[in-house]
Amino acid sequence: MNKYNPPRMNPSSLRSRFATRFLRSLSKINAKKPTASSSSPTEIFRRYRRIKVAADKSMAYSVRSRRTWSRAMLWKLRTRPCCRRSVKTSTIVRKTRHEKQNKNTTTTTGEDGVVFGVEADELRELVPGGEAMDLYNLLDETAHYIKCLTTQVQVMKKIADFYSP
Amino acid sequence: MSSRRSRSRQSGSNSRISDDQINDLVSKLHQLLPEIRNAHSDKVSAAKVLQETCNYIRSLHREVDDLSERLSELLATTDNAQAAIIRSLLMQ
Numbered sequence: 331m332n333k334y335n336p337p338r339m340n341p342s343s344l345r346s347r348f349a350t351r352f353l354r355s356l357s358k359i360n361a362k363k364p365t366a367s368s369s370s371p372t373e374i375f376r377r378y379r380r381i382k383v384a385a386d387k388s389m390a391y392s393v394r395s396r397r398t399w400s401r402a403m404l405w406k407l408r409t410r411p412c413c414r415r416s417v418k419t420s421t422i423v424r425k426t427r428h429e430k431q432n433k434n435t436t437t438t439t440g441e442d443g444v445v446f447g448v449e450a451d452e453l454r455e456l457v458p459g460g461e462a463m464d465l466y467n468l469l470d471e472t473a474h475y476i477k478c479l480t481t482q483v484q485v486m487k488k489i490a491d492f493y494s495p
Numbered sequence: 496m497s498s499r500r501s502r503s504r505q506s507g508s509n510s511r512i513s514d515d516q517i518n519d520l521v522s523k524l525h526q527l528l529p530e531i532r533n534a535h536s537d538k539v540s541a542a543k544v545l546q547e548t549c550n551y552i553r554s555l556h557r558e559v560d561d562l563s564e565r566l567s568e569l570l571a572t573t574d575n576a577q578a579a580i581i582r583s584l585l586m587q
Contacts, residue, residue, distance in 0.1 A: 369568075369571035374564075374568055377571075378567035381570075449545035449549065452545075456553065469517065469520035469524060470520055473520065473524055482559060483558045483562065486563070493569040494569065
């Protein structure tokens with residue numbers, strides 16, 4: 331098999347772990363493409379969905395289970411209805427999510443008793459697994475999640491630029 | 496206002512997390528935001544930081560979306576992807 335041994339990257343950094351994983355999935359996706367219809371809109375859309383999932387999966391796996399958001403993201407991807415067709419599972423997921431949210435819509439206080447309940451709840455919907463976090467964990471996980479998202483975007487941009495004519 | 500204060504005192508006694516710790520995290524988030532990073536931290540409220548954080552995450556999600564689409568289109572025209580992928584990795 332091919333060995334990815336980039337000389338100028340620190341192999342332990344999140345960036346290189348993500349890049350290695352993502353490129354591996356990308357080449358798998360590319361190998362699977364049908365030669366005849368690879369540029370048809372349906373095929374491009376299907377591949378786009380696969381690439382998006384691969385990007386998130388690679389990111390979450392690079393972080394492993396050290397973070398709540400990455401665990402939640404992996405769980406969501408695993409239970410993702412490939413699934414969108416089976417109505418049963420998706421309603422169950424939605425229901426539990428709703429219950430969790432109801433449980434957590436307590437107003438949170440911070441700086442000088444300033445309430446930012448609305449903002450925190452908005453953030454809870456954006457950060458994977460955020461529904462079940464208290465304010466302290468939510469902010470901590472958000473900071474890490476943002477750093478990872480930025481890395482994800484940078485690496486994907488670099489790959490896309492490389493492919494671009 | 497007084498009801499808010501009492502509530503904050505209540506939650507403060509229940510949890511070990513202080514407002515200071517929350518404020519530290521808020522300013523950490525503040526540093527990560529490109530939009531308001533350069534603004535003085537005392538001029539930006541915590542709620543504003545959280546609001547901008549939400550916007551920033553949304554814009555990053557959108558970028559991942561666009562890049563996935565772009566990559567999908569690019570893969571349609573790429574033949575020797577394996578070699579190209581390795582080369583791109585080496586060029587980082």
